Amino acid sequence: MPVVYGKDTPKLGFGLMRLPKKGLVINVEQVKTMVDLFLEAGFTYFDTAYVYPGSETAIRKALVERYPRDSFTLATKLNVSAAPTEKAARRQFATSLERTGAGYFDYYLLHALMENNYQRYEKLHLWDFVKEQKEKGLIRNLGFSFHAGPELLDRLLTEHPEVDFIQLQINYADWENPKVTSRANYETARKHGKLITVMEPVKGGNLANPPKEVKKLFQAIHPDMSCASWAIRFVASLDGILTVLSGMSNVEQMKDNLSYMRDFRPLNEEEQEAIRQAQRILGKSATIPCTACSYCVKGCPQEIRIPDIFAAMNRQLGNGQMAAAKEAYFAVAPEGHQASDCIECRQCEGVCPQHLPITDYLKQAAEMFPG
Numbered sequence: 141m142p143v144v145y146g147k148d149t150p151k152l153g154f155g156l157m158r159l160p161k162k163g164l165v166i167n168v169e170q171v172k173t174m175v176d177l178f179l180e181a182g183f184t185y186f187d188t189a190y191v192y193p194g195s196e197t198a199i200r201k202a203l204v205e206r207y208p209r210d211s212f213t214l215a216t217k218l219n220v221s222a223a224p225t226e227k228a229a230r231r232q233f234a235t236s237l238e239r240t241g242a243g244y245f246d247y248y249l250l251h252a253l254m255e256n257n258y259q260r261y262e263k264l265h266l267w268d269f270v271k272e273q274k275e276k277g278l279i280r281n282l283g284f285s286f287h288a289g290p291e292l293l294d295r296l297l298t299e300h301p302e303v304d305f306i307q308l309q310i311n312y313a314d315w316e317n318p319k320v321t322s323r324a325n326y327e328t329a330r331k332h333g334k335l336i337t338v339m340e341p342v343k344g345g346n347l348a349n350p351p352k353e354v355k356k357l358f359q360a361i362h363p364d365m366s367c368a369s370w371a372i373r374f375v376a377s378l379d380g381i382l383t384v385l386s387g388m389s390n391v392e393q394m395k396d397n398l399s400y401m402r403d404f405r406p407l408n409e410e411e412q413e414a415i416r417q418a419q420r421i422l423g424k425s426a427t428i429p430c431t432a433c434s435y436c437v438k439g440c441p442q443e444i445r446i447p448d449i450f451a452a453m454n455r456q457l458g459n460g461q462m463a464a465a466k467e468a469y470f471a472v473a474p475e476g477h478q479a480s481d482c483i484e485c486r487q488c489e490g491v492c493p494q495h496l497p498i499t500d501y502l503k504q505a506a507e508m509f510p511g
């Protein structure tokens with residue numbers, strides 16, 4: 141079944157990668173409240189993945205077991221990096237069906253394709269596998285999520301015209317970023333006539349708390365609207381957006397997003413100009429453009445909490461809050477797991493979707509926060 145899309149399609153999607161937690165586990169009761177508010181407001185799109193810890197099971201409990209199957213749409217993903225063999229990769233699909241209890245997936249994606257892994261999706265025949273599942277009716281719309289540049293995207297979309305939609309990282313700060321290439325990727329997908337689901341519209345939370353000059357700029361126009369709302373409305377204003385996935389992690393964020401997305405208004409010219417000014421300010425910002433996706437953390441032999449360290453550094457780099465930065469750093473970097481404990485094996489750099497020079501930043505952290 142093709143994607144049903146119209147200008148009135150609600151454009152907010154619930155990204156399930158950063159769900160609220162109670163201790164170390166997902167707080168399913170809070171997720172239920174968020175799901176109820178989201179559906180009541182007329183939104184339907186949920187996005188999880190095999191590799192988001194606990195997320196598929198949580199959405200079964202909070203959504204699938206509590207609402208009719210045709211009242212929502214669910215997306216999940218198959219990740220080749222978490223599969224040592226072809227058999228293991230195929231098994232992810234069955235496991236996702238079992239964990240979610242969804243019966244079928246409205247949207248199914250090959251997950252996080254980039255330069256260093258896209259060939260493995262071919263080698264393990266995973267494109268053929270997902271096509272078979274679609275023919276069986278277990279997948280309604282087929283897509284992939286993508287973290288590289290427009291040349292590879294163009295090639296993949298040319299080789300795989302069967303793709304119904306694509307998930308791209310788009311946010312106003314990275315629109316012209318030569319590493320993230322939001323604009324060029326967006327234009328490539330549209331050239332191929334593909335609808336887009338947007339991941340990380342708030343840049344993993346960075347744009348909810350941008351440098352103070354940017355905050356001031358936005359607040360002068362809308363004193364009551366959050367900085368996150370500017371980021372989400374920027375992407376929702378683009379043509380061809382199927383949905384903007386917001387990784388809401390508490391009820392307040394859900395309520396905030398529903399307040400302006402329920403009756404969505406695209407950015408007007410004054411607001412677009414404010415975004416262009418914010419882009420110029422952020423272009424000069426010294427903050428580390430880490431989106432806190434945590435892909436780098438799992439394989440670090442020194443168990444260094446890389447995104448938490450970068451978040452601590454950004455308090456100083458973005459807003460000049462050295463005391464708060466130092467406190468945050470030592471809370472997440474105990475002895476033996478500090479920035480200076482990095483052995484430069486660079487496994488983290490090989491998997492970072494933002495292609496960040498992580499080891500260089502860690503050297504900077506070691507200087508900023510001497511032990």
Ligand SMILES: NC(=O)c1ccc[n+]([C@@H]2O[C@H](COP(=O)([O-])OP(=O)(O)OC[C@H]3O[C@@H](n4cnc5c(N)ncnc54)[C@H](OP(=O)(O)O)[C@@H]3O)[C@@H](O)[C@H]2O)c1
Pocket residue numbers: 154155156157158187188251252285286307338339340341342343344345346348366368369385386387388389392393394396397431433
């Ligand atoms: N396919 C892929 O490779 C891939 C990769 C990444 C994401 N995704 C998908 O895209 C979704 C969205 O991306 P994301 O979760 O990385 O990041 P995001 O939506 O850009 O940022 C979410 C974070 O922004 C902060 N925030 C503050 N105010 C907010 C508000 N009003 N609304 C929403 N967030 C607010 C929150 O962090 P604090 O609570 O810390 O303030 C929240 O966790 C994911 O949940 C996932 O479904 C897919």
Ligand code: SF4
Pocket residue numbers: 439440441442443444446481482483484485486487488489498499502
């Ligand atoms: S380069 Fe450093 S931070 Fe990265 S994985 Fe190796 S030890 Fe960990």
Ligand code: SF4
Pocket residue numbers: 429430431432433434435436437446447491492493494495496498
């Ligand atoms: S350093 Fe890269 S891989 Fe690690 S959390 Fe940040 S963006 Fe993700």
